[in-house]
Amino acid sequence: MINPAHESTDVTRELFQNFSTGGIVLFYIFGFLALGVFAWGCYLQIRKYRRGVADGSWADLARRTRDLVVTMLSHRTLRRRDAAAGRAHAAIFFGFALLFIGTSLIFIDYDILGPLGLSFWHGEFYLLFQLTLDLAGLALIVGLVYMMVRRGWIKPPKLDYRRPDREPGEPDADRSRYRIEDWAFLWALVIIGITGFLLNGSRKLWLIDDPLVWDYRWWTPVGTSIAYMLSGLGLSSEGAGVLRTATWWFHGVLALAFIAVIPFTKVKHIFTAGGSLMLRDPLAAQRLPKLPEDGEDAGYGKITDFSRKHLLHLDACTKCGRCHEACPANASGLPLSPRDLILTLREFAHEQIEGRTVDADGLVVHGDGVNQVRAETLWSCRTCMACVEICPVAIEHVPIIVQMRRWLVEQGEMDPMLQGTLQKIQKRGNSFGEAKRKRGKWADELDFPVKDARKEPVDFLWFVGDYASFDPRNQSVTRDFARILEHAGVDFGILYDAEQNAGNDVRRVGEEGLYELLAENNIASLDGAEFERVVTTDPHSLNTIRNEYPQFGGQYQIYHYTSLLKQLIEQGRLQFSKQLGYRVTYHDPCHLGRFNRGFDAPRFVMQALGLDLVEMERSGENSFCCGAGGGRIWMADPPGKEKPAENRMHEAARIEGLEVFVVACPKDLTMFEDALKTAGYEGQFVVKELNELVAEALALDKQATEAA
Amino acid sequence: MKILVPVKQAALVEDDFELRDDGRDVDPDFVDLQLNEWDDYSLETALQLKESHDGIEVVAVTVGDDDAEDALRTCLAKGADRAIRVWDDELGDADPVVIARVLAAVAQRETPDLVLAGTQSSDLGFSATGVAMATFMGWPHAAVVVALDYSPGAATATVERELEGGLRQRLEIDCPAVLTIQLGINTPRYASLRGIKQARSLPVEELTPEDLGLEAQDVGEQACGARVRKMYLPEKGQAEMIEGTPAQQAERIAAIVKEVMGG
Ligand code: SF4
Ligand code: SF4
Numbered sequence: 001m002i003n004p005a006h007e008s009t010d011v012t013r014e015l016f017q018n019f020s021t022g023g024i025v026l027f028y029i030f031g032f033l034a035l036g037v038f039a040w041g042c043y044l045q046i047r048k049y050r051r052g053v054a055d056g057s058w059a060d061l062a063r064r065t066r067d068l069v070v071t072m073l074s075h076r077t078l079r080r081r082d083a084a085a086g087r088a089h090a091a092i093f094f095g096f097a098l099l100f101i102g103t104s105l106i107f108i109d110y111d112i113l114g115p116l117g118l119s120f121w122h123g124e125f126y127l128l129f130q131l132t133l134d135l136a137g138l139a140l141i142v143g144l145v146y147m148m149v150r151r152g153w154i155k156p157p158k159l160d161y162r163r164p165d166r167e168p169g170e171p172d173a174d175r176s177r178y179r180i181e182d183w184a185f186l187w188a189l190v191i192i193g194i195t196g197f198l199l200n201g202s203r204k205l206w207l208i209d210d211p212l213v214w215d216y217r218w219w220t221p222v223g224t225s226i227a228y229m230l231s232g233l234g235l236s237s238e239g240a241g242v243l244r245t246a247t248w249w250f251h252g253v254l255a256l257a258f259i260a261v262i263p264f265t266k267v268k269h270i271f272t273a274g275g276s277l278m279l280r281d282p283l284a285a286q287r288l289p290k291l292p293e294d295g296e297d298a299g300y301g302k303i304t305d306f307s308r309k310h311l312l313h314l315d316a317c318t319k320c321g322r323c324h325e326a327c328p329a330n331a332s333g334l335p336l337s338p339r340d341l342i343l344t345l346r347e348f349a350h351e352q353i354e355g356r357t358v359d360a361d362g363l364v365v366h367g368d369g370v371n372q373v374r375a376e377t378l379w380s381c382r383t384c385m386a387c388v389e390i391c392p393v394a395i396e397h398v399p400i401i402v403q404m405r406r407w408l409v410e411q412g413e414m415d416p417m418l419q420g421t422l423q424k425i426q427k428r429g430n431s432f433g434e435a436k437r438k439r440g441k442w443a444d445e446l447d448f449p450v451k452d453a454r455k456e457p458v459d460f461l462w463f464v465g466d467y468a469s470f471d472p473r474n475q476s477v478t479r480d481f482a483r484i485l486e487h488a489g490v491d492f493g494i495l496y497d498a499e500q501n502a503g504n505d506v507r508r509v510g511e512e513g514l515y516e517l518l519a520e521n522n523i524a525s526l527d528g529a530e531f532e533r534v535v536t537t538d539p540h541s542l543n544t545i546r547n548e549y550p551q552f553g554g555q556y557q558i559y560h561y562t563s564l565l566k567q568l569i570e571q572g573r574l575q576f577s578k579q580l581g582y583r584v585t586y587h588d589p590c591h592l593g594r595f596n597r598g599f600d601a602p603r604f605v606m607q608a609l610g611l612d613l614v615e616m617e618r619s620g621e622n623s624f625c626c627g628a629g630g631g632r633i634w635m636a637d638p639p640g641k642e643k644p645a646e647n648r649m650h651e652a653a654r655i656e657g658l659e660v661f662v663v664a665c666p667k668d669l670t671m672f673e674d675a676l677k678t679a680g681y682e683g684q685f686v687v688k689e690l691n692e693l694v695a696e697a698l699a700l701d702k703q704a705t706e707a708a
Numbered sequence: 709m710k711i712l713v714p715v716k717q718a719a720l721v722e723d724d725f726e727l728r729d730d731g732r733d734v735d736p737d738f739v740d741l742q743l744n745e746w747d748d749y750s751l752e753t754a755l756q757l758k759e760s761h762d763g764i765e766v767v768a769v770t771v772g773d774d775d776a777e778d779a780l781r782t783c784l785a786k787g788a789d790r791a792i793r794v795w796d797d798e799l800g801d802a803d804p805v806v807i808a809r810v811l812a813a814v815a816q817r818e819t820p821d822l823v824l825a826g827t828q829s830s831d832l833g834f835s836a837t838g839v840a841m842a843t844f845m846g847w848p849h850a851a852v853v854v855a856l857d858y859s860p861g862a863a864t865a866t867v868e869r870e871l872e873g874g875l876r877q878r879l880e881i882d883c884p885a886v887l888t889i890q891l892g893i894n895t896p897r898y899a900s901l902r903g904i905k906q907a908r909s910l911p912v913e914e915l916t917p918e919d920l921g922l923e924a925q926d927v928g929e930q931a932c933g934a935r936v937r938k939m940y941l942p943e944k945g946q947a948e949m950i951e952g953t954p955a956q957q958a959e960r961i962a963a964i965v966k967e968v969m970g971g
Contacts (some may be wrong), residue, residue, distance in 0.1 A: 291902075298902055411896025412786060419898045426901065427720065427740045435722040435738075513901030 001124050008123035010212050013108055027252060034256035041263025044354060051353045057279045057327060068278040077392035083586030096219040102133045127219045134220040141193040148186050165335040166375045173368045178319060181266055185611065190260055195251040201226025202247055205240035221680025263477040269318045273393040276316035279309050285385040285398035286595050287547040291512050297513060299406025302363035303349050313395045314346040323387035327379040327626040328644035338387035338397040347371045352650035362663055375413055378405050383508040383630030384590040389621055397648040405510030421634040422511055429500035431634065432470040440496040442475040448486055457530035458493035463545060465538030466501050467666035472534030474666040480695040481537055481561060487698055488573040498525035502541035509631035523554035534558040539591035539665045560592055562601040565694060569608050576697040579610025582659040585652050586613060588623035589665035602664050602690060610699050614655050624648050634669055645675035658685045709860045710765045711754040712820035714811045717772050717779035718744035719831040732936045743779045746826025748896040750889035753856060754824050755787045761860050765789045769814050771799060771807050775918045777912060784910050785903035798924060803932040808840030810927060815845055823886040827852050832866035842886035848884040850879060854893050
């Protein structure tokens, strides 16, 4: 690498070559000024976050740091569903990171180790360093140019800042400031990158006679190409010297200014997104936070009620629009976009708690005012977790929304229909307002008794859930499952009157007091029974019992029925006399799939049934909510707009020759059977619960027993 | 100023129920209790007035046994300032007029500027209590109120009443007055369970008719003008769902007509 005629320590770059002392001093002044502004900005932001409520998010720091590093290096979250943007971001990220590290190394070498005589920035290391940074700069620029093309020409709809929660013309509807900022950010970085190369090229040309520079020119291929280009344009060595000085200052000052504005602009996502990823809670939507025992007020009413982590989340959003695109509420034209919710709150926090003093009267985030969140926005959410799942920077929309709903509930503000349902649950422990004693009535029509788990020990305790217990259409599926268990010789029983609504959706509505009561009652009933494991057909009950009951001291091993079926098939306890052969598609229920990663068991069962499964465009973790979650099943969707379930039916109908739309959740059955009719596909295909297909393949004679 | 809101813990009967052995009421095993639906609206009216004006006190009052306390807790959870429960076992069979007499005595003690009651109760539906109360107090009253325009301290209030056939009557009423509020006048707020729990630590004033200066003969059984003799389900009328194709349905209808007409 190094020419033997050269001393290794001479192969380096002389910093501030030909600078007057005044120039050097001036540059240092700029440098410290920039760092000062940067530090001040960081202080302002941290002071803002500290105005939130401290929480335990920092526990387990080592594992979190490891996760963060893995996520950042792999760019896993950024590649999902937008591979091109992910690659471009990786180019920018790694380019920027390497350039930043490189600059820091120079600083360390020159200002710290150099004076100690420990300089390392020369020789072979220097050459490799040069090459790396040259390529990093290229990656940075390529990435940025792609992003410009994307914003300027490809224009994916998710980058459109139109807000569904405001009418055009409302004072805070206009988000063009963001667009300006996006472009300013891209241009600033691109210019820094380009002037960096120009600087390198002009310096090469200027020092063309210095073999210590020129002989090693191809270690910076891009910079040197620029040097040839400049010379080709007729620039002399002296001219290049002048250009070098001018570019040096321009590049240097711009880069310093960029550092200075980081905490005040979207550039801060470098830190906030990292912080947010580090604080990622893998069960953010599955396990909602408990309310403090002594708390006077419930949930998020004021911006200062937010946890510090959630305040950080507001600043971490990069407006990538992935959540906006995935949100079923937004897709149905309801006034909610998870992105805009986060951004509204960000603006609110910026206005109200970033300043030196805080006006205690201006802190309530709810309302119709500028940058306040409207109740209708919060009530539009189905807590389907599509947003949390896809957010590349681990923002927790669902707990934020539920915390805000808790406050609304405490104020008594909610849809009258929902009120009625909650009152029914308060009075009777179920959302149907049926008498408690009727809970086990569905079992009367079976030709075998279902054990009462309150009275005798069972292997599997079956937690039935409201819909499966009371909804007539679902009761038939419930009986199918009972027959399947009986057929497979599973020892099971139910809690009859002692079971209540599991509370998953009550909690997601934000009625935490009622949830606590339901959870405590159910835990008392479960603890009073003798069993090994719990099984349920209801993914909502599954989620709360598995992930949330432990918060109240209830620890159970619980399975969704699809997992149990899979086990029974594997053990040979379920053998199908016929293969069904239908062409089907499968809807992953939010609470089974995204929430509890139950993607494989239902597919395994379908395969065993000999079904021809064709996946929809959105499946697995990208499944599209039926619209029933978060208590929305207890509220009416506005007429005249396409409901999420109808949207889903259209998607399914695009599968050629589709015969059965398979679901594995009682609420899904209700929602999709409705939507099948309203979307106009009745007669074209049918909606079935997986249990019904299993019963069919087992040739369990429903008619005979149901009629008996 | 003060608004008095008389409320009732009403019975919510299950779909399939049995009657009490004496046949005069539904077996309590088949009954849930909850704040009378109409009272949700009258309380909300009072609370909204309280929220839009300074210095209004909302006092909820009920005549009922221990079980009725829940109704008051709900009112307190929603934002009532005080709660009063009047009871004596003598009142067990009280008719609406006796209840109204007790409530009027409470009003005399509390001297409210306005009484907002529900138009009727969701279980027994006499629609009498509020009106009778006004009579005892000698106050003007308006029933089935669906809109209210009132500023605290004003000598009159403007109210709208709902009449048959969708007709509305607007009237000006001298205050103090008793208004009985109709469903739909507003959207009542929800009482969260946490709120109700927190309201458990708030005091409920407990009084007997005696404390209110009422004599046994004013409230006992002999004071009731009406007594329940029996509660029962009338024989179901004849109804049949006719199913099948239009032709089959027509055939069945023809058969029924023939059968009934004896043709
Ligand atoms: S949870 Fe679902 S409905 Fe709610 S904001 Fe997120 S994506 Fe939208
Ligand atoms: S919240 Fe997350 S997914 Fe949504 S726009 Fe912001 S960064 Fe993207």
